[in-house]
Amino acid sequence: MKTRIGIIGGTNGMGKWFAGLLRKESCTVYVCGRKTKLQINDLARLCDVIVVAVPISSTANIIRQVGPLLTKEKLLMDLTSFKKEPVKLMLANSRSEVVGCHPLFGPKLKDASGQNVILCPARGKRWLKWLKTIFKKNRMAVWEETPEKHDKMMAVIQALNHFNTITLGMALARTNITPVEINKFSTPIFRTKLDIIRKVFTESPELYLDIIRGNPQTEKMLDIYEKALKDIRSKIKTDSRVKSRKAIKKAAERLYGSKNQ
Ligand SMILES: NC(=O)c1ccc[n+]([C@@H]2O[C@H](COP(=O)([O-])OP(=O)(O)OC[C@H]3O[C@@H](n4cnc5c(N)ncnc54)[C@H](OP(=O)(O)O)[C@@H]3O)[C@@H](O)[C@H]2O)c1
CATH class of the missing domain: 1.10.3660 (6-phosphogluconate dehydrogenase C-terminal fold)
Known part of the structure; x- marks a missing residue:
């Protein structure tokens, strides 16, 4: 079965960019924004991986909302430009695997090969490996660092x-x-x-x-x-x-x- 990804904030910006990358990697990608028919609960139910890609000011609320809906074997990750607060919140509000992620480029970049991606592994190893493989396959430079x-x-x-x-x-x-x-x-x-x-x-x-x-x-x-x-x-x-x-x-x-x- 294809990996199912739900991107909260996947209708625009970085979330949309990430949706494109994952579809290219044969994942099934569902996205939601504030006005989409599918909403956060639907994504949490349908997907193995939940990505938070909403504006910084809404990130904490969305993590608090979605985190408790995820089971242990799933992944909760984000694309926020900060890492300490989102990673702390993802850990505190879920039981799932957790990885903080920050692609160091914007969604308008045509070709992301050679660009840096920072990963902050926080809980679990299985999805971390999956994520690294996807970025590396697309020739991005992946670095594991602490949120601090x-x-x-x-x-x-x-x-x-x-x-x-x-x-x-x-x-x-x-x-x-x-x-x-x-x-x-x-x-x-x-x-x-x-x-x-x-x-x-x-x-x-x-x-x-x-x-x-x-x-x-x-x-x-x-x-x-x-x-x-x-x-x-x-x-x-x-x-x-x-x-x-x-x-x-x-x-x-x-x-x-x-x-x-
Ligand atoms: N842009 C960059 O260059 C860049 C680079 C790296 C990382 N980031 C990070 O990526 C994240 C998103 O930034 P962005 O620039 O991509 O923002 P954006 O272009 O404004 O897109 C935000 C997305 O979130 C959705 N959204 C907004 N509020 C929401 C809510 N309360 N619930 C559900 N969906 C909501 C929007 O859809 P609707 O408006 O339809 O609701 C849209 O799909 C931020 O954490 C930012 O730090 C951005």
């Missing part, structure tokens, strides 16, 4: 990064330069940055704000960011070229190693 390490890294890769993009977009908007002028004077690097700003500001700003707000390490990262901004600003303004050059050289050594400059 995942969230710590996401404070940099996502919270700090998206905050930086939002700050640049806000500053740009304050200059009152028209889009026509921006296009006329843009360099290739600036165009790349504009594309990233457009994605964050127009595609799903709520997701980016949830990612920044929800990470417990965000404040710490923003303190580091502010310090870095103040430091390089003052060096550029007041110091000789030597000092600012030295500061950049030191940071480059930390980032890329001394040989790669």
Whole structure:
């Protein structure tokens, strides 16, 4: 019998992407959203694996709702951009196997081969093996990590990064330069940055704000960011070229190693 998967939040976004991947792997996939005929109870009854792929703000409620409906031999997993809270909640609200999962890319990416997927194994081994096989078969790089390490890294890769993009977009908007002028004077690097700003500001700003707000390490990262901004600003303004050059050289050594400059 084919493996039956139920994706809560599978009508759109990452859930829809995951549904496509699993159908390609010959699984039977059922999806639900808030307005679908099939609802959470139906999926829990019909499926071997339940995937929670709803917006971050609804994730805890959905886990609390679906977790108790699952028997021991099933799998409860999620695709949330955080891992500590969802994994803790999945464990506390179910008896089933539990795996936290975060694909480190968005649903619009045409080919996910080569992309990173973080798995946080939490209870049981059987479904973990199944999940790893599917991602690896599709040539994704699968990494097993703790939820704590995942969230710590996401404070940099996502919270700090998206905050930086939002700050640049806000500053740009304050200059009152028209889009026509921006296009006329843009360099290739600036165009790349504009594309990233457009994605964050127009595609799903709520997701980016949830990612920044929800990470417990965000404040710490923003303190580091502010310090870095103040430091390089003052060096550029007041110091000789030597000092600012030295500061950049030191940071480059930390980032890329001394040989790669
Ligand atoms: N987008 C990304 O780049 C990305 C990447 C990696 C991980 N993630 C994670 O994936 C999860 C989903 O994000 P997304 O960007 O894919 O969101 P999305 O595009 O807004 O899709 C959310 C899905 O959840 C459904 N939904 C919303 N509220 C629901 C509820 N109360 N009950 C049942 N279904 C509900 C929506 O359907 P209806 O509106 O029809 O109800 C839709 O199918 C989040 O945890 C996010 O952190 C996102």
